[in-house]
Amino acid sequence: MAWKYAVRECRMHLVMSVLCLVQAVFLFAVVIGLLSVFMARYSGYQPVRNLAEQNGFVSNMVSSIHLEGDAEGRPVESSEAYEGMLKDARVYGQYRVDAYAGDDQWVAKEREKDVFYSNMRAYDDEWIQGFVPRLQSGRWLEQENTEGRWLEAVVLQSSDRYKTGDTVYLDNNSTTVLQTKIPIKIVGIIDRDSDIIYKSNRGSYMDYRLLFSNMSEDTKGLDKVSNTNSSYMPEIFFVSKKNLDSVQEQYVAQEAEENLSENYENVLSTGKEIFFTELEGVVLIVMDQDCSKEMFTYNKNKIAQISQFGFLHDLDYIKKNSWHSIMTGISDIIPAGAGMLLFTVISFVTLSTLMYQKNMRKYSVYYMLGLTWRDIFRIHVLYILLIVLAALAVGIVLVYGAGYFGIWRGTAVQIGVVQMKGCLIVMLLLLLSASLMCLSLVKGRSAGEILQEVE
C-alpha cells in the first residue's frame, strides 16, 4: 500500500520530483567525482597502508653483515639473524636467493654462455600477506606452504615464456651443476604493469611510492628479451622464504657436500644450505608503538652500522608524506566540494519539506481515512527514496554513458565500491535529513489541530 501511494506522489508532483531528482543526481555526481579523485591517489597507498603505518623504518637494503660471532663479516642471510642484532624489533625482509630458475634447456643454454645471474627473490610472510601484486593468471603465494618437495613461485616476466601450471627447475648461481633437481611449480604470473615490492629504484619519492618497482616502467625502451643488459632481468621468480627453507631442508642431505654453502644461523639440521640467501631490497624494521625513543635511536644507529642501503627512512615520515601526497590538490577542492554537497543537501531537504508541507492537507485526509502519522511518514519517506534511487540510477547511467563515449578519458572518474558506498551514505543522509525535517512539521501537534489548520 505504502509503495503504491509513494509512486502516486511521484506522478502527482512530477515537476517537483524531477527538480529533486536533478539535485540528487548532481549530488551523486559531486560525491562520485570527489571520491574518484581521492581513490585514484589513495588506491596506491591502500595496499601497503597497514605495513607502512607502523613504528619503525623502511630501507632499501643493498647488503648487511654480521658484526660479531663466527659469522662476523659475513652477509646477513635472514630476518631472524637481523632481528638478533637489534633490540625488540621485527624485520619484514625480502631476499636475493643465489639461485637460478628455468626450464632444463634454458638452464643448460645459460650455463654454456656462463652468464648466470640470480633470478629468484624470497619474501618473508609479512610481505606475502601484506601486499599482493596484480596477477595476470593463477594465484599469489601462500604463507603456510612448507609441506611439498617443490617450490611454489609466482613469475614476473618481460616475455611470455612461462605460464601458470608450468614446472621448472632450480639451479644455483654458479657453474657448479647441482645433483638435486628441485622442482618449481609456477602458481601465478604477475601482470607486467603491476607494482611489486622489490628493489626500490624510486628513492626520489619520499612517500609510499618508494616501496614499489614496476617492470613495465623500469624496462621502458629496453629490449625486453635480452638478458645481456644488466639493468633488468627477463624474469623474476618470487617464492616464500619459508617454502624455500623447507624445500632446501628436504633436499640438502642428497646434495654433494662441495655444492653446499655454510648456513650461519644453523636453521637447517645439517648446518648447510644449497642456496645462499641475503637480505636485500625493500625491508621494513618495525617496533612496538610505545617503544622508547632511546630504543628507536639505538636500532636506527645499529641499522646504519650493519647495513648499506639506498635509503633509510622513519615510517612515520613516510606515512606523513604519503597522506600529504594523497591529499595535495584534494584538500584544495574539499571546501568547494563540501560546500556544494551541503548546499545541495539543504536545497534537496528544503524541496522535500516544501512538498511535505504542500501535502499536509492530503496527508490529513489520509489520516482521517485510517492511516497513522507513522504510515503517512512512511509514504513520504518512500517517495523520497524513490527519487533518490532514480537519481542514483540516472547518475550511474550518465557516468557509464560518459565513460563509454570517452568523456572521462584522462580523468580519475569511475564508479567503484568506495564511490557506491559514498553514494549510499549520501542517500541515507538525504533520507534522514528529509525525514527529520518532515517529522518536525508534525511534532507537538495533534492530527485534529493539523486538520483544522489545513482547513
Next chain:
Amino acid sequence: MICLKDIVKTYNKGKSNAYEALHGISLEIKDREMAAIMGTSGAGKSTLLHILACVDRYDSGEYTIDGQEMGKISEKQMAQERNEKIGMVMQDFALVEGFTALDNVMIPLDFAVRGHRRKRKKRRERVLKMLELVGMKEYADKQTKNLSGGQKQRVAIARAIANDPSIILADEPTGALDSATTREIMKVFHDLNEQGRTIIIVTHDPTVAEECGRVIQIEDGRILFEPPKTQAGE
C-alpha cells in the same frame, strides 16, 4: 452507541496561550440516530467532531463507541477505528486532487489493515458499487477537479461509506452547495440513515438541522440545550 462523558479538550496545554475548547461535554447518541450539532463559529463544534472522529485526543472524560473507550486505545487501533467504524464528510469535500473519483473512494479500502483488506478486484467492485449508490458510477474515471460541487460531495460520501462504517460524521456537508444540491445530498444522508447508519452532521444551516431527528446546540464549548425538533429552525 456513542457516549461522551465530561469531555474536556484544551489546546496549547501548558503554554501561555492555552485555551479550553470543550468544557466537560456529555452526550449520548444512539445507534441509527440522525443528529445535527449546531453552534456559532468557535463554539467547539469542529473540536467535538474531531474527537468523535478519533482524529484528535481529549484531555479528560470518557468517549466510548459501542462500549469501547477511545482514550485507551493505541494510535494504530484508533486509525483502524477511523477506517472501519467512522466515515467522514467535509465541507470542502476533502478529496485528493489529482486522483480520479474511483481512486478517492479506493483510499479507505487501501488503508484497511491487513486481514481486513479486500482483494484488489473486490476493492474495485466495492468502489464502483459505492459510486453507483450515490449516482456517480459513470464518473468513476474522472478527475475530481473536473466535477461539480454536488458531484464532489457525492464522491466524498461514497468514500465515507466505502468500508461500510456504522457512523457517518459530516462537517458542514452542504456548506458549499446550492439549495437544490443540498436537498439531494441530504436525501443521500437520509438513505444512509435508513440503511442503519448513525449520522451526525455539524451545520450552521437550520434547514439541514431540521431534517435531522435531533439537534444538539453547542456554545462556548458546552452543550446548551437540545431544542425539540420543531424549534431547530427557529
